[in-house]
Amino acid sequence: MKLSVAWRSATGTGPRFVLLLVLVTLSGVLLFNITLALVTPDGMQFALRQHDCDYATGFDPTASDREHALHLLRNHDLLKQCAGERPWPRTGIVATAVMLAVAGAVYWYQPKFNALRRASVPVEAADADGSLATELELLRTRAGLSPELTFRVDPARMTSGARVHGRTGSYRVHLHAGLLVLRGTDPGGFRAVVLHELAHVRHRDVDYASATTALWRVFVLTALIPYFAYFGYIFFLFTRHPDDPWLHGVPSAIGFVLVGLLLAGLVHLARADLLRRREFHADLRAVAWGADPAGWRRPDPAGGGLPWWHRFTKLLRTHPSWEERGKVLADAGRLDRLVPVEMFLTGTAASLLYGAVAPVEAMVLGSTGLWFSDVLVALAVCCALGVQTTRVLSRTDGKAESGLLPGAWLGLGLLVAQVAGSTRHRLDLVPLSPQYLLVFLLVATVPMVWWSQALKLLAGLPRPWRRVGFAVCASVAAATLYSGLRWWRLGGEIITLGFGDHAGALSKAYTSTIHGDWRPFAADLAALDAGMSVLSPLHALPAVRVTAILLWLVPLVLLLLQQAQARPGIRRTLTAGLAGGLASWVVVAAVRYVMAARRPAGVHERTGAYLTISMWWLAVAVIAVCVVAGVLVAAFSRRFWMVRALVTAQVVQLLAYGGVFFSFAADGCLGPVNSVLDTCRWNTHNGATVALGIVRLTLSNAVLAAACAAVLGAGGAWLVRLWRAHPGTAPAPQPPPPPSSTTPARRRRAALKAAAVLALCVPAVLLALVAQPRPNTGAYGRAFTQELAGSDRSSGDQRAPAQEAPGASPGAGGREPRPEPSPEDPAVQRLQMRAWLRNGGHTRVQGFDNAVTLLYREIHKRRVQGKGKEKLTIDEDDFHGLCGDLGKQTVRVQDYLPVPDRELQRAWSAALSRVMAGVQDCQDAFYPPKGAPRRTMAERGQDFADSLHEIVAGVDDVTAAFRRIAIEAGAELANR
Known part of the structure; x- marks a missing residue:
């Protein structure tokens, strides 16, 4: 009971305050490292290292983004070696620690500063008969606050308001002189104002506001202003020396400035938004303590500006209008809504957090912690939105949000910060393929929707199991967000810069290591290159494989554990999966038939390039049928469309693997769809080898692609219903639960549920364990490294097994690249x-x-x-x-x-x-x-x-x- 009461009383804004504090703190490390580079030898080493390692490996500042990214890929190991020649500077960390100490001192002594600035007097000086002190003591007791809180009167303020200042252990409520006058004419209004300020103390709003204010002011004075001054000096030097080769780095410098401006605007907007929300919660707490809501019915001052300007300035204010406060008191559920601005600001803060934690990660963890920043960002988002999002999405009164729009706004925040922050590593202000940035909308929307539907399913579980289910579902949602961020770091950024096949290194590696005539398959090879750049970043990560299995397994278990009258068509879901599985066999047969018409005459030639291309199109077919299944199920489902789409896609995926296995195990007996063999005989080894090669590439990608497709399918169906003016209605009321059945019937149903789970779970887990992607140490890996490095050496006569090519992942390492072409300047x-x-x-x-x-x-x-x-x-x-x-x-x-x-x-x-x-x-x-x-x-x-x-x-x-x-x-x- 205590836990539920504490959960309901939590405002959900504390983690967002913590996110801001962490963002400002980690940003200080990078900013101090840059600005102190001019005055400290250690900092100068850092600044030189950031640019000199690029130049030392042949970087040309006049090159394009594509060439720059290719340069980084070719020289990844050498750049890491160069950066590791000297220890990372600790100047930024030391300066940030000093900044935190100064901010802590400002926070601690802030009550004394306020006392010196405000000429306030004790309450006794304005309390002739002692009734004021008695009433204030009663209100303090009602609020459950300790006697350490003191009241003072500010005689210079004639407004009927009050302010609370201080820190933990030292709070002071300053009553304006006009409020004492209001006490005589409107005692209820007086009590409402005082209880509102006491609610701020109870909710620890004063601590959050004081801490963020102290840290932000110190950060601006010590880090942000010198940072902008540093780049102002850089731009001044550029104007004085227009022929300097460093002038080509102006776009990158502009990117640094954009990050600083975005950080300043973000922190101010987010802090104002948080403080406004705390005001609403303080109002509600004051009313719960007995304050009269009529005390908030006050007119707002008339504004003479334009309406759009008034709406914009409203986001900058830390106190809401009286009209907004009245609406919240009339409908407290308004605070449970996921406001787009809040989601956008949280996404922007999380994306900037990645850029802020990357230098610290490199200094502390090195190359072994390349995953740490993505994990931190995923956890930061989940914690910042945890309380409020869980409260909103778990509502069962028919007003719960689907998570689509909040997820889209969260993804938009990630996108905006990425556009601004990524210019620190690029030369142009806009990437060559900016459309791929839209993937952030899916990266944020998929876990948000999945989490919302999982919470609704948790409500149908017995109470003892809800906490366990809550922890599992929260972990899966966080891991899904991490998988999306990880895909972006490993492949999305490269694709956005204008190329996905590493300048043809993939195709050259295939043609140099896999025998056969590749000329008839030039278009297929181009498609393979583009597709592998999208699919290969995640298929070999164990954490992503576990997440992909849990994405459909957890909802399946929750669906089967629901009561019979509330179970959302699990039979129809499994039936749709079986129908999609049968369709997948037809698609596999169609792909085999098309490729059979193109097979070479010789049997030996069919095991090289031809078989590789055949396997690629079969992998595409598996993912395509899963995507189509996800789109259709999500489009035609009104409830739990995401989880139903994932379960359906998993059934389709397993049956499609069976179709691939059968088609190659029976190769030679299938007539017009024979691929390699012409003699009819059963060959289990061939079927398993080819099927496992496809499983390695598609096991995780098919599930994640189906989840993204479900979002698009549901969104498209919503637009169609909106266009046809037939919006989705609330689900019809369910019939009363049937009378309890006999024990044998319950046992049969439990056995059927367990069989359904095992029938899907066991094959998926076994495939995940058996079809582990192998490290790329063979001829293909060496050839890819050589092609990426621009090596002139041939790869010899070594051949890689054809069945492993589509599932191979480019690995790092190998030989040193040759020097870049000499610049003209x-x-x-x-x-x-x-x-x-x-x-x-x-x-x-x-x-x-x-x-x-x-x-x-x-x-x-x-x-x-x-x-x-x-x-x-x-x-x-x-x-x-x-x-x-x-x-x-x-x-x-x-x-x-x-x-x-x-x-x-x-x-x-x-x-x-x-x-x-x-x-x-x-x-x-x-x-x-x-x-x-x-x-x-x-x-x-x-x-x-x-x-x-x-x-x-x-x-x-x-x-x-x-x-x-x-x-x-x-x-x-x-x-x-």
């Missing part, structure tokens, strides 16, 4: 060379020089000792160790970033290879490798002398190449 070339030297090139060459110096010194020493002697004694261990040290330093230089110029890189690489060859000969001369032919001491001595000559010649080549690099970087760096 000499200033950009100079920037690249300087960045190459500054980020480790000069340090590595110094280590190489030290090893060469030690070797030369030992050679000179032996030469001096051997003067006048017929035979020179050489310590094998000394030279073996010196050659080994030189070899380690040479490998260290070779492992560094390629020189950002192809011609210089060829000379640089050849010189280092020559040194390395001499080092290897030097070590082999003293300690020959196992299995090498025996050589005399004279022959080994000659080998040692030849190796030294090779090392010296290689060092001369390295010196010449480095001198050219240094000259390209600037004359001041030419001295080595």
Whole structure:
């Protein structure tokens, strides 16, 4: 009982305040790192690292967004290596900690500041007969507040209002002088005002308002204003130096400014919206304590501005109008509605939170925590909207919202912040394919709708099971939101920048590793490239696979546990799934028939390119039938359309897998739809191999695609009903529950429910376990890496199994990419060379020089000792160790970033290879490798002398190449 009362009394705005505080705090780390770069060496290293690593790998600021993104993909490992050369700066974290300390001090001493600013007097000074103090004490007792709260009178304020200030443990209610006059003429109005202020204390509104005000003011003064001043100085330098190559980064700088402006506007709007909502809750609490609602019936001051301007300024005010307050008191359910502005602001804050937490994540967790930011954003959204959304969506009075519009507004907030925030990593203000940004609407709407329908199903469970079901459903909704955000980070951003197949790397990898004639399948290969870029980001993530299974399994269990009179057509849902499954067999047969007409004559040729394309279109067919099933079920369902669409799609999906398995296991016996074989025989291995290859790619994607399709289907059906002027009506009243049946009948129904769950759950779980995507370590993975890197090497005659190609996922790693083409602008070339030297090139060459110096010194020493002697004694261990040290330093230089110029890189690489060859000969001369032919001491001595000559010649080549690099970087760096 206590939990339910606390739940009903919660305003739901506390988590949103916390989200703002976290957003401001984490944003401070990035802002301080940028603004302090000019005054601290640590910060300057951070600023240089952000740009120099790009330039050191050959980045050209005059390139397009597509080329920039491709550059990042090609040089992902090298950029990570460059960024890891030095520890991340802690300047931003330290400065943010200082900012929090200052904000904490402002919050703590704020009551004293207010006391000094306001000339207030104790209540006793304005209470001649003591009745005022007695009445205030009674009101404080009614509110259940501690005696630490004090009342004071502000004699300079003649309005009939009051204000409460302070912090935890020190609250002061300042009564205006006009309110004391109102006490004599309208005692009820006086009590209403005082109880309203006491409700603020009870709801801890004062703490939230004081904390956010203190943190925001300190943040603006210490971080935001210097941040804008920094970029103002940048733009001023751009106007003074129009020929500077850094001028190409103006759009990126504008993106930083947009993020700052959006952050400032967002925090102000969100804080004003939260404070207005707290005012409504304080009014309701005051009325619940006995205040007269007539005290809120006051006229609003007439406004002389335009109506649209008045509506806009209303969003900036922290106090609502008297008219709005009266409406809320008349209908308290208005506060339970999900207002579009609130959803939009929450989505924007969450999207900005990702950009704010990314630098902190990289500093603290490194590459092992790339998922942390998406998890944090998903949890932040769920927590910020948790109380209010749950209260709204769980209503059973027929007024509950479907979650479509709130989810769309939440997604719109994510979209807007993404458009502004992503410019920090791009060159253009608008991406090449901005239409893909609309995916955020589905990313937010799908979990919102699913959550709303799951809550309604939870209401039909026995009370002891509701808490467990609530926790499970909340976790699934959060995981669904995380899956959508994860897809965007792994693939959506790349597609939005203008390409999805990584500049043809996928198609080139297929054609180089899978045998067969690809020319007849050029159009199919283009479709495969585009489709794989959309489907591959999520299919190999275990968390997404578990989420995809729970998306339909949890609703199925909840549907079966509903009472018989309230169960929303579960039989019709399963029947629709079976019908869709039969249709999927027809579609599979149609795809096989079309591809059979295109199969090559030779059996061997049918197992390469032809089979790969056949598997791709079968995977598309599986997803397509699931999507169509989701659209139709959602369009023709009035209740629980999302969960019914997911259950139907899962039934269709499993039956479609069976059709694929059967068609390939019986290949050769199917006449005009035979694919590879011409001899009729049953082959379980072929059917399982092909089916599992398709399952790997579609098991998660089909469910998620069906969920998105259900949203589109339901939205389209709603528009059609609206156009035909026949809006959906409330569901008809259900008949009374039938009399309780006998125990055997109940047992039979329970057995049927368990059988239905197991019949769907067991195959799905087994497929998820058996069809785990394999790591991309084969020939296809190597070929993809080489094509992505622009390698000129061929992939040889290695072949990857054709059945794994559609389900393969591009993996990182592999070889270093070749240098980017040299820029036309000499200033950009100079920037690249300087960045190459500054980020480790000069340090590595110094280590190489030290090893060469030690070797030369030992050679000179032996030469001096051997003067006048017929035979020179050489310590094998000394030279073996010196050659080994030189070899380690040479490998260290070779492992560094390629020189950002192809011609210089060829000379640089050849010189280092020559040194390395001499080092290897030097070590082999003293300690020959196992299995090498025996050589005399004279022959080994000659080998040692030849190796030294090779090392010296290689060092001369390295010196010449480095001198050219240094000259390209600037004359001041030419001295080595």
